[in-house]
Amino acid sequence: MKKILSIIILGLLVGCSFGVQGVFFKQTCNEASETTTTNDLGDIFFDLKMEVLMKLSKFPSLSACIIEGDEVTWSKGYGFYDLESKKPATENTIYNIASITKTITGSALMQLWEQGLFDLDENVNNYLPFNLRNPYFPDDPITFRMLLSHSSSLNSETGENGFKYYFWFNFSGDPPLSFYPYPWLEEHLVPGGKWYYSARWSDSYYPGQYLMYANVNFDLVAYLVEIISGKPFLEYCDENIFLPLKMYNTSFNLSSLDIDQVAIPYHWHIYKYVYINELSYILGKYAPQGKYWRMHTYPVGGLYTTVSDLSHFLIAHMNGGVWKDVRILKEETVEEMHKIQLGNNIGYGLAWQTSPISSNINITSSGHSGGTAGVHCRMFYLPSDNIGMIYFTNGDTYWVFLRMIKSKMLDYIIISLLEKKDVDFD
Numbered sequence: 001m002k003k004i005l006s007i008i009i010l011g012l013l014v015g016c017s018f019g020v021q022g023v024f025f026k027q028t029c030n031e032a033s034e035t036t037t038t039n040d041l042g043d044i045f046f047d048l049k050m051e052v053l054m055k056l057s058k059f060p061s062l063s064a065c066i067i068e069g070d071e072v073t074w075s076k077g078y079g080f081y082d083l084e085s086k087k088p089a090t091e092n093t094i095y096n097i098a099s100i101t102k103t104i105t106g107s108a109l110m111q112l113w114e115q116g117l118f119d120l121d122e123n124v125n126n127y128l129p130f131n132l133r134n135p136y137f138p139d140d141p142i143t144f145r146m147l148l149s150h151s152s153s154l155n156s157e158t159g160e161n162g163f164k165y166y167f168w169f170n171f172s173g174d175p176p177l178s179f180y181p182y183p184w185l186e187e188h189l190v191p192g193g194k195w196y197y198s199a200r201w202s203d204s205y206y207p208g209q210y211l212m213y214a215n216v217n218f219d220l221v222a223y224l225v226e227i228i229s230g231k232p233f234l235e236y237c238d239e240n241i242f243l244p245l246k247m248y249n250t251s252f253n254l255s256s257l258d259i260d261q262v263a264i265p266y267h268w269h270i271y272k273y274v275y276i277n278e279l280s281y282i283l284g285k286y287a288p289q290g291k292y293w294r295m296h297t298y299p300v301g302g303l304y305t306t307v308s309d310l311s312h313f314l315i316a317h318m319n320g321g322v323w324k325d326v327r328i329l330k331e332e333t334v335e336e337m338h339k340i341q342l343g344n345n346i347g348y349g350l351a352w353q354t355s356p357i358s359s360n361i362n363i364t365s366s367g368h369s370g371g372t373a374g375v376h377c378r379m380f381y382l383p384s385d386n387i388g389m390i391y392f393t394n395g396d397t398y399w400v401f402l403r404m405i406k407s408k409m410l411d412y413i414i415i416s417l418l419e420k421k422d423v424d425f426d
Contacts, residue, residue, distance in 0.1 A: 046416065046420060047076075047078070049416055050062065050064075050076075050078050050413070050416060051078055051079070053409050053412050053413050053416065054078050054079055054393070054413075055079075056409045057393075057395065057409040057410065057413070058268035058273075058395050059079065059376065059393040059394065059395035060079050060080055060081065060083055060266050060273060060393075060394055060395055061077065061078060061079035061080055061081040061088075061089035061093070061263060061393065061394050062077070062078045062079060062089065062391055062392070062393045062413075063075075063076070063077040063078075063081075063089050063090065063091055063093050063095065063306070063307050063391065063392050063393075064076060064077075064091075064307060064389070064390060064391035064392075064417060065091055065307045065308065065311050065389070065390050065391075066387065066388070066389055066417060066418075066420060066421055067311055067314060067315055067318065067381065067387065067388035067389070067390075068386070068387055068388075068421065069318075069319075069386055070315050070318070070319050070322075070323070070324075071315075072308070072311050072315075073421070074420060074421075075091035075307060075308065075311075076090070076091060077089030077090040077091055077093055081093045081095075081262075081263035081264065081394055082263070082264050083264070083266065083273060087260075089263070091306065091307050091308045092249065092261070092306050092308055093261060093262075093263050093306060093392075094249055094257055094258070094261050094262045094263065094304050094305065094306055095262075095263045095304065095305070095306070095375070095377065095392035095393075095394060096263075096265065096292075096293050096301075096302070096303070096304050096372075096374075096375050097301075097303050097304070097305055097310070097370050097375070097377050097379075097392060098301045098370030098371050098372045098375045098376075098377060099215075099300070099301050099368060099369065099370040099371070100303070100310070100368045100369070100370040100377055100378075100379050101218075101298075101299065101300060101301050101302060101303040101370070102218050102300065102301075102351050102368060103313075103317075103351050103352060103367075103368050103379070104237060104241060104303060104313070105218050105221050105222050105225070105233075105237075105299045105300070105351065106148055106218070106221060106337065106350055106351020106352070107241065107313075107317075107328070107329060107337070107351065108221075108222075108225045108233070108236055108237055108240065108241060109144070109148065109221050109224060109225050109228075109351075110148075110329060110333050110336070110337055110350065110351075111240055111328070111329060111333075112225065112228050112229060113144070113333070114329065114330050114332075114333045117228050118144060118228060119144070120143065120144050120145040120148075120336075120350075121143050121144070121145055122143060122144060123141040123142070123143060124141075124142055124143060124144060124147065124220070124224065125141065125142075127224060127227050127228060128220075128223075128224075128227070129182065129186075130185070130186040130189075130190055131190065132189060132190075132220070134152075134153045134154075134201045134202065134206065134207055135191050135201060136153075136201060136202070136203040136206075137153065137206040137207060140153075140206045140207045140208070141207065142207045143207075143208070144224070145208075145341065145350065146207055146208050146217075147217045147218070147220050147221050147224075148217070148221060148350035148351050149211065149341040149344060149348050149349065149350055150211045150212060150213050150214060150217055150348055151207070151208055151209070151210060151211050151212075151341065151343055151344065152207055152208075152214070152217055152220075153201060153202045153205050153206055153207045153208075153209070153210075153212070154189075154200065154201060154202070154212065154214040154216055154217055155199055155200055155201060155202050155212055155214060156212055156213055156214050156215075157214065157215055157216070158199075159199065161197040161199060162197075162199075164197075165188060165195040165196070165197055165200075166188070166195075166215070166216065166297070167295075173294070174252070174253040174254060174255050174256075174294065175234060175252055175253065175296070175298045175302070176232060176233075176234060177296055180296050180297070181219055181220075181222060181223040181226070181233075182223065184296075185216075185219060185220065185223060188200070188216070189216070200216075208342075208343065209343055210343050210345070211341075211343060211344045211345050211346060211348055213346070213348075215297065215300045215301070216297075216300075218299055218300045218351070219297050219299060219300055221299070221351075222299030222300075233299055234252055234253070237252075240328070241313070241328060244326050244328055245309075245312040245313055245316065245323055245326060245328065246309075246312060247305065247309040247310070247312055247313065248309070249261070249305065249306050249308075249309050250303065250304065250305040250306070250309045250310070251303075251304055251305075252298045252299075252302050252303055252304070254292060254294065254304065257304055262292065262304060263392070263394035264291055264292070264374075264394060265291070265292065265293060265373065265374020265375055265394050265395075265396075266374055266394055266395055267279055267373055267374055267395070267396055267398065268395060268396075273395075275291040276288055276291060276292075276293065276373050276374040277289060277290055277291050279373055293372070293374070293375070301370065301372060306392075307390045307391070307392055310379060310390055311388075311390060312324075314367070314379055314381065314388050314390060315388070316328050316329065317329075317334055317337075317338075317352075317381075318381050318386065318388055320334055321333060321334045336349075336350060337349050337350040337351060337352045338352050338354060338366055340354055351368075352366065352367070352368065353366070353367065353368055353369075354366045357380070357382075357411075357414055358410070358411045358414065360411055361411065361414075361415070363382060363384070363423075364382070364383060364384065365380040365381065365382055366380060366381055366382075366383055367379045367380025367381060367388075368380070371396060371397055372396065373396055373398065374394060374395065374396055375393070375394065375395075375396060376393045376395060376396050376397050376410075377390075377391065377392040377393060378390070378391055378414070382418070382423065385421075385423055387418065387421055387423060389414070389417050389418060391413065391417065397410070
C-alpha cells in the first residue's frame with residue numbers, strides 16, 4: 001500500500017505542476033536548502049502528501065491531530081475552510097462532526113447510568129411519557145442498552161419517507177426547538193402520529209436481536225438525558241462534558257460560536273464545489289435554507305467543534321475517563337461503552353464502535369465516524385498502540401466519479417497520519 005501511494009504522489013508531482021498550498025511553496029521539489037534536515041524534508045513530504053490526498057478526495061480543507069497516550073503530539077490544518085475568502089484551516093477551525101456527535105450524547109447518558117439512576121437493561125417506558133414499542137413485536141420491551149447499541153429494532157432512515165419525516169435540515173434557528181424532542185418523538189415513533197411511517201420499525205427483527213443503525217435511537221437517548229437529569233440536553237452537555245473538558249469552541253448552537261471560524265460545508269458537483277443549500281438535486285425540498293447545517297435532530301449529528309477540543313474528549317475515553325486530572329466517566333463505564341454488544345454485526349458498543357481501521361487494514365480501531373452532505377470526519381484510537389487520531393473535513397464522500405479511488409484516498413489519509421507516528425501496517 002505504501003508503494004502504491006508513493007507512485008500516486010510521484011505521478012502527481014511530475015514537473016512540480018500540481019498546485020498545493022503551504023510549506024511546499026517555500027521549498028519546491030527541486031530546491032532544498034543546505035540546512036534542511038531529514039526531519040524537515042520528512043515534514044515537507046508529509047504535508048505535500050496530505051495536500052494531494054485532500055485534493056484527490058475533493059475536500060476543500062482538512063484539520064487533523066494525533067494523540068499519544070494523554071497528549072496531542074501533532075496537529076495541523078490543510079486547505080481552505082472558506083473557499084471564497086480563502087481562509088486557511090488550522091487545528092482550531094470549527095467543523096460539524098455529524099455522527100461523531102453520538103459519542104457525546106451516549107457519554108452523557110452513561111454518566112447518569114454510573115450514578116445508579118437507571119439500569120441499562122431496564123425498559124425505557126419506565127421513563128418516557130409515551131409508549132415506545134415496535135408495533136410488530138408489541139410484547140418486547142426496548143431498553144437503554146438497545147438504544148445505545150442501535151439494536152432497538154428501529155429501522156434506518158431510508159427512502160422518501162425517511163427524508164420526509166426524519167431528515168429535516170432546513171431549520172434556520174438554533175436549538176432548542178419547541179416541538180423537539182417532545183412531542184416530535186411520540187408523533188414520529190407511535191403509529192398514528194403526524195410524522196409516523198410504517199417502515200420506521202423492523203418487521204423482521206425483534207428488539208435486541210440485531211443491529212440496524214438508526215439515527216433516531218440517539219434522539220431518544222438525548223431525551224432520556226433530559227428526563228433523568230431534569231435539565232435541557234444542551235445545558236447538561238455544557239455543564240458535564242464541554243466545560244469540564246475545556247471544550248470552549250464546541251457547541252450545538254452556531255450562534256454561540258465565532259461564525260468566521262466555522263468551516264463552510266461543500267459538495268463536489270460537476271467539477272466545482274457547491275454550497276449545501278444548492279443540493280436540491282440530492283435533497284430536494286429538504287435542502288437547508290443556509291450554507292451551514294442546522295438540524296432539528298441535533299443530538300444525533302449537529303455538534304460543532306475543533307480537533308483540538310475533541311481531542312480532550314477522545315483522550316478521556318483512551319485513558320479510562322480522565323483528561324488532565326478531570327474525570328468525566330468512571331473507568332468501568334468506559335469499558336462498558338467500548339464493549340461490543342450481542343447481536344451486533346459492525347462491532348458497535350454503546351455509542352462507540354470497535355472495528356478494523358478500514359476494509360483493507362486489519363488493525364482494530366475504537367471510535368466513531370461521521371458523514372453527511374458537506375461533512376466527512378473520523379475519531380478513533382488504536383488500543384494496541386494507545387495512539388489516537390481525529391480528522392475533520394468540509395467535504396463529503398458522495399462524490400460518485402471514481403468512488404473506489406476516493407475510498408482508497410480515505411485509507412491513505414488514515415495510513416499517512418498514523419505512519420507519522422511509526423504505526424506499522426505491513
